[in-house]
Amino acid sequence: MKEFDLIETFFKHKGYQRRDVQIGIGDDAAVLSVPAGQSLVVTTDTLLSGVHFPVNTPGRAVANKAVSVNLSDLAAMGAEPAWLSLSLSMPEIDKEWLNGFSLGLQELTEYYSVQLIGGDTVKGPLSVTITAQGFVPENQALTRGGAKPGDWIYVTGNLGDGGLALDMLQGRMDVAPRHKNYLSNRLNCPTPRVLAGTMLRRVASACIDISDGLVQDLRHILNASQVSATIQVDQLPLSQAMQESVVNDQAIRYALTAGDDYELLFTVSEEQKSHLQHVLSTTSEGFTCIGQIIGGQGKLELRRGKEKVHYDVLGFQHFRD
Ligand code: ADP
Ligand code: MG
Numbered sequence: 338m339k340e341f342d343l344i345e346t347f348f349k350h351k352g353y354q355r356r357d358v359q360i361g362i363g364d365d366a367a368v369l370s371v372p373a374g375q376s377l378v379v380t381t382d383t384l385l386s387g388v389h390f391p392v393n394t395p396g397r398a399v400a401n402k403a404v405s406v407n408l409s410d411l412a413a414m415g416a417e418p419a420w421l422s423l424s425l426s427m428p429e430i431d432k433e434w435l436n437g438f439s440l441g442l443q444e445l446t447e448y449y450s451v452q453l454i455g456g457d458t459v460k461g462p463l464s465v466t467i468t469a470q471g472f473v474p475e476n477q478a479l480t481r482g483g484a485k486p487g488d489w490i491y492v493t494g495n496l497g498d499g500g501l502a503l504d505m506l507q508g509r510m511d512v513a514p515r516h517k518n519y520l521s522n523r524l525n526c527p528t529p530r531v532l533a534g535t536m537l538r539r540v541a542s543a544c545i546d547i548s549d550g551l552v553q554d555l556r557h558i559l560n561a562s563q564v565s566a567t568i569q570v571d572q573l574p575l576s577q578a579m580q581e582s583v584v585n586d587q588a589i590r591y592a593l594t595a596g597d598d599y600e601l602l603f604t605v606s607e608e609q610k611s612h613l614q615h616v617l618s619t620t621s622e623g624f625t626c627i628g629q630i631i632g633g634q635g636k637l638e639l640r641r642g643k644e645k646v647h648y649d650v651l652g653f654q655h656f657r658d
Contacts, residue, residue: 338430340458347439348423348453352446355419358454367454369420375472378416382406386463391506396434398525399465400441405529406548407469408449409599412534413546415479416471418449423456424466449531479537479544479603481561488542488604488630490566491613493530493622495576496551497588498523500595516578523576527599532620534601540612541603550594552650554602555637562604565633568593570648571641574625593639593650604630 338346349362360368371377384403386392404421411418423442427435446453451469502524504510505517512520530546537544543562547554551573559566573592580588605613617624639646 338432343430343435343458347435348442348456351439351453352443353450353452355450355452357419358452361452361454362456367420367422369454369470372472374475376475376478378411378414378471378473378478379468380407380410380414380470381466381468382410383464383466394525396436396438397441397444398437400438401445401526403465403467404442404445404449404451404469405527405599407467408451408529408531409527409546409548411469411471412529412531413479413544413601414471414473415477415534415538415541415544416473417535418451418469418471418531420454420470421446421451422454422468424459424468425456426459426461426464428460428463449529473538477538479534479541481543481545481558483541484543484558484562484564484604484630485606486564486630486632488606489610489626490555490568490602490604490628490630491624491626492547492551492574492600492602493533493624494528494598494600495574495579496547496598496600497573497579497591497593497595498576499527499597499599500550500591501579501582503595503597510582512578512582516582519576519578524597527597529599530601530620530622533617533622533624536616536620537601537603540609540616541605542609544601544603547596547598547600547602549596550650551598551602552593552637556635558602558604559635559637562630563634564630565636565638566628566630567638567640568628569641570639570646572625572627574623574627590648593648 357370502520505512543558545554570589
C-alpha cells in the first residue's frame with residue numbers, strides 16, 4: 338500500500354465534514370474560513386508510543402487520546418474546536434491498527450463536530466501528532482494570566498484517576514474489579530471539557546487544563562498571574578473508585594500530582610461566583626471549589642481546614658534529572 342492509498346483508505350472523507358472547510362485533505366494545504374469576529378486558537382500535542390501510551394495500545398484508543406488531549410488544550414483557552422490535522426509516523430503499514438485508528442478519529446470528529454483537514458504520513462517510530470484549531474470570540478480567550486488575589490479556585494470532575502489507572506494497569510496498584518473499567522477509561526479515553534471551557538469564557542479569570550498534575554499546572558497559573566494560592570486538600574474531588582481503592586492520604590497525593598486527568602482548573606472572582614452555577618449547569622460536568630488565590634509570588638500552601646499540611650508534590654516531567 339502506497340502513502341496515497343493509505344490516505345484515501347483511512348483518512349480522506351472520513352468522519353465529520355464542516356462547511357467552513359473550503360479545501361480539506363487532497364491538495365497541498367487546507368483552505369479554511371475563520372468566522373468574522375473570532376480569533377483562531379491553535380495547539381499541538383504529540384503522543385509517542387512507549388512514552389504516552391503503552392506499545393501495544395489499539396489504534397482506536399490512541400486516536401481517541403490524541404484528539405482528546407488537543408481538544409482539552411483548546412477547552413482550556415475557552416475555544417470551540419473546529420479542525421484537526423494529523424502527522425503520523427509508523428514503522429510499517431499495519432492495516433488492523435490503522436483501521437482502529439481511523440475509526441477512533443471518525444468517532445471523535447463526529448462527537449465534537451470537528452473535521453480532519455490534512456496531515457502528513459511518514460515511516461518511523463510510532464508517533465501521533467495532532468494540531469487542533471478552534472475559535473474564540475475576539476478578546477475572550479481564557480489564559481493562565483488573569484487570576485487575582487481573592488479569586489476562588491475550581492476544578493471540573495474528579496482528580497487523580499489517571500494516575501491511579503496507570504498504576505493499576507502497570508500492576509503497581511490492586512483495584513477492585515468493579516472499578517477497573519471506569520479507571521482505565523479515565524486514562525485511555527479522557528473527556529476534554531469542551532463545553533465547560535466555552536461556558537467559562539465570561540466567568541473565569543484564568544484557566545488551564547490539568548495534564549501534568551494539579552500542583553504543577555496550578556503553578557503555571559500562579560507564575561503567569563503573579564499570585565499565590567491555598568488549596569484545601571480535604572476538598573479535592575475524588576471519584577468513588579479512588580476513595581474505595583486507596584487510603585485518603587494516598588488519594589490526595591494522586592489528586593495533587595497525577596498527570597493525565599484533563600480536567601479544567603480555573604479561577605473565579607467573588608463577583609462572578611454566583612454565575613458559575615448557572616453557566617456550568619448546562620454541561621453535565623461537575624465542578625468543585627478547592628481553594629483560593631492570595632497575594633504573593635507563586636507560593637502554594639496546602640491546608641486541611643486551618644492547618645498547614647505537607648505532601649511531596651512533583652507532577653510529571655519529561656526532562657526531570
Ligand atoms: P505533500 O507531499 O504535498 O505534502 P502529501 O502527499 O503528504 O502532500 O499529502 C497529500 C494530502 O493528504 C494532503 O492534503 C495532506 O494534508 C493529506 N494527508 C497526508 N497524510 C495525512 C494524514 N495522516 N491524515 C490526514 N491527512 C493527511
Ligand atoms: Mg505538496
